[in-house]
Amino acid sequence: MQPGDELEPLRITPDKYLTVRYAGASGDFNPIHIDEEFAHEVGLPGRILHGLYTMAQVARAQTDSGGGPASLKRLSVQFRGMGVPEVELTVTGTVTEVRDDGTVVTESSCEQDRKRIIRNAEAELRLER
């Protein structure tokens, strides 16, 4: 990997019940993610994706390019806007730096419906063979 190289884009469409499965898998049962009525009551357009689910997609884009789970050493994201179920997510990223010790630094974002719901995600990778 060299500066300017792009990560393989990752595309995934969370299905209607994804937020329920992710709530069970992660232990985060905040009703804004799983209860349509509650989400409307607090002024949201409907149930929203867990931010950490979306971050997990950014992480997958790194480990898919880095060669596996041990390759990802650091990931930092800012959450902006809200993700929703049943609309495709696209994670894209670019290598910004390769350090002398072999650490590959990338900058990524996650878009949904042309909105960036995660931006300026910075990752450090140690590539696996």
Add this chain to the structure above:
Amino acid sequence: MPVNTAAIGKTFAPATYAVGREKIREYAHAVGETNPLHLDVDAARARGYDDVVAPPMFAVVYCLPSVWPALFDEEIGIDFGHMVHGGQEFEWGPVVVAGEEITTTTSLKDASERRGNGFFVFESVSVNPAGDTVCTGLWTNIVRGV
């Protein structure tokens, strides 16, 4: 209600999470992981691991028993109804595999008020049975209109 900066530095009792094989698989399926290291014990053992490997973001699962009580701490006083997750950082050490017990300690690293919003930054430090730090997390939560 003003942000209680006196609580900065407050450290919570460690919480231990036993990482299970089926929990890793359940999490991996939920986030769409297809790497067999997370799903197939034989594939993981063929690569030298004792059992299936947790995806890096599985950190949210083993951190939760430690981070959750901190979010609800009365002294820190976060208004959960107005809280949004503003940012997240993880730094990883050795990978976590099924069968390990991971112990996480959470503390309030910073609390401040900017433009009428409260910013609360928690730090979680997770260690494996060998004493290696497997993950350090920085959890930034924003409370609108404090």
